Amino acid sequence: MDAQRQAANEIVRRLQAEGFQAYLVGGCVRDLVMGREPKDYDIATDATPDEVLKLYPNALTVGAQFGVVIVPHEAGNIEVATFRSDGRYADGRHPAAVRYAKTPQEDVRRRDFTINGLLLDPATERVLDYVGGQADIRGRRIRAIGDPVERFSEDHLRMLRAVRFAARFRFALDASAKDAIGKLAPEIHHVSAERVRDEIIKILTEGQARRGFELLDETALLREVLPEIKALQGVQQPPEFHPEGDVWIHTLLMLEGMRNPTPTLALGVLLHDVGKPPTFTVRDRIRFDNHVEVGAQMALGICRRLRLSASDTERVGELVRHHLRFKDFPRMKRSTQLRFLRMEGFEEHLELHRLDCLASHGDLTNYELARRMLAETPPAEIKPLPVVCGDDLIAQGYTPGPLFKEILQAVEDAQLEGKLRTREDALRLVAEQFPRTPS
Numbered sequence: 001m002d003a004q005r006q007a008a009n010e011i012v013r014r015l016q017a018e019g020f021q022a023y024l025v026g027g028c029v030r031d032l033v034m035g036r037e038p039k040d041y042d043i044a045t046d047a048t049p050d051e052v053l054k055l056y057p058n059a060l061t062v063g064a065q066f067g068v069v070i071v072p073h074e075a076g077n078i079e080v081a082t083f084r085s086d087g088r089y090a091d092g093r094h095p096a097a098v099r100y101a102k103t104p105q106e107d108v109r110r111r112d113f114t115i116n117g118l119l120l121d122p123a124t125e126r127v128l129d130y131v132g133g134q135a136d137i138r139g140r141r142i143r144a145i146g147d148p149v150e151r152f153s154e155d156h157l158r159m160l161r162a163v164r165f166a167a168r169f170r171f172a173l174d175a176s177a178k179d180a181i182g183k184l185a186p187e188i189h190h191v192s193a194e195r196v197r198d199e200i201i202k203i204l205t206e207g208q209a210r211r212g213f214e215l216l217d218e219t220a221l222l223r224e225v226l227p228e229i230k231a232l233q234g235v236q237q238p239p240e241f242h243p244e245g246d247v248w249i250h251t252l253l254m255l256e257g258m259r260n261p262t263p264t265l266a267l268g269v270l271l272h273d274v275g276k277p278p279t280f281t282v283r284d285r286i287r288f289d290n291h292v293e294v295g296a297q298m299a300l301g302i303c304r305r306l307r308l309s310a311s312d313t314e315r316v317g318e319l320v321r322h323h324l325r326f327k328d329f330p331r332m333k334r335s336t337q338l339r340f341l342r343m344e345g346f347e348e349h350l351e352l353h354r355l356d357c358l359a360s361h362g363d364l365t366n367y368e369l370a371r372r373m374l375a376e377t378p379p380a381e382i383k384p385l386p387v388v389c390g391d392d393l394i395a396q397g398y399t400p401g402p403l404f405k406e407i408l409q410a411v412e413d414a415q416l417e418g419k420l421r422t423r424e425d426a427l428r429l430v431a432e433q434f435p436r437t438p439s
Helices: 003-017 027-033 049-055 104-108 133-138 148-154 157-169 175-190 193-205 209-218 247-257 263-271 291-305 310-321 325-331 334-341 346-358 365-376 390-395 402-416 423-433
Strands: 022-025 042-045 060-063 068-071 078-082 084-086 098-100 118-121 126-129 280-282 286-288
Touching (some): 003 022, 003 042, 003 049, 003 078, 022 027, 022 104, 027 118, 027 133, 049 068, 084 104, 104 118, 126 133, 148 157, 148 175, 157 175, 193 263, 247 263, 247 346, 263 291, 291 310, 310 346, 325 334, 334 365, 334 402, 390 423, 402 423
Parallel strands (some): 042 078
Antiparallel strands (some): 118 126, 280 286
């Protein structure tokens, strides 16, 4: 038993010893029933926040207005929530009124899905199931507790969560839940961009990204949250390069091939060809002129819309902008190759290229060439220490200005090509290639 579960069990036992009802609840119980290791542990109790605070004075009251306090623990914080029966949801996220409940039955009926409505008493290891969650786990179903339209209207983000859970666990989405999402899909625009972003990233990175995006499409959510991805459907590609089919199928195959991707790589994969629909033309063959730069600008816009951090937004834009450079890798000068290899996050560029190849023509020649070069070239050769600097040029009589950048790049090119190693070699090259104009 891990330390966080021990900590959660101890809190439950202490609450029970004080005469309160207390249980592990929600996703941690679901995961334990499914034989998975929970990421965190939540507790439901009939103790009020004030009563919990008396037992744990150092607890954090971040969500106390909703009956939630956080008990800090070195193994991981434990959320302790008072049984409640929520009133009407006025804003599509928060209940307008919170009424504390006396029984766990009342508490679980206001939760989202049956698989998340289970409770566990650590003292007896008995699972309390008032909503049919265990049967739905066995039947591999995602089903809302009660009326799905009502559940999804209470918190519109639950529509994305339903898709995510169905994809993550390879469960079916209950027909009534699927119908309800189809009707309510436009309401997702009432959810903050940050919350939508977090769910999309989880769908992309939890191991079943292809299934997740197929479900987003089937439930009409895709056209609401990422219309640029919906637009990939039906956009044909040159069969000699893309025998797999249209841009949508190509992207799904890449999503399917991902293994434990970072969020930026996953978004780079998703968006790498987003510039193809607006640049589609047919001349001698199907072409997508300038789709890389168009796609990079679109990707930046999408990432900003989803409120990604500036650094992650820049990384995703770079992944899209450079994803076709590998086709020229064998013909690049060595200096250009090494500059490419030392790009920030090059491993992500390399992996995106591998996935791109496997989801189309299958030729990994350039991938292997770049991968070997990266593995076999010492870091000091990929990014050598400069042998001359601006002060050296000034000492040689050059006037600071835009020419300095050109001179220093020429010197570094020669370094990367193995044509010079010393300061003296570099100054000789500068004198030969950039002769000073007599004053």
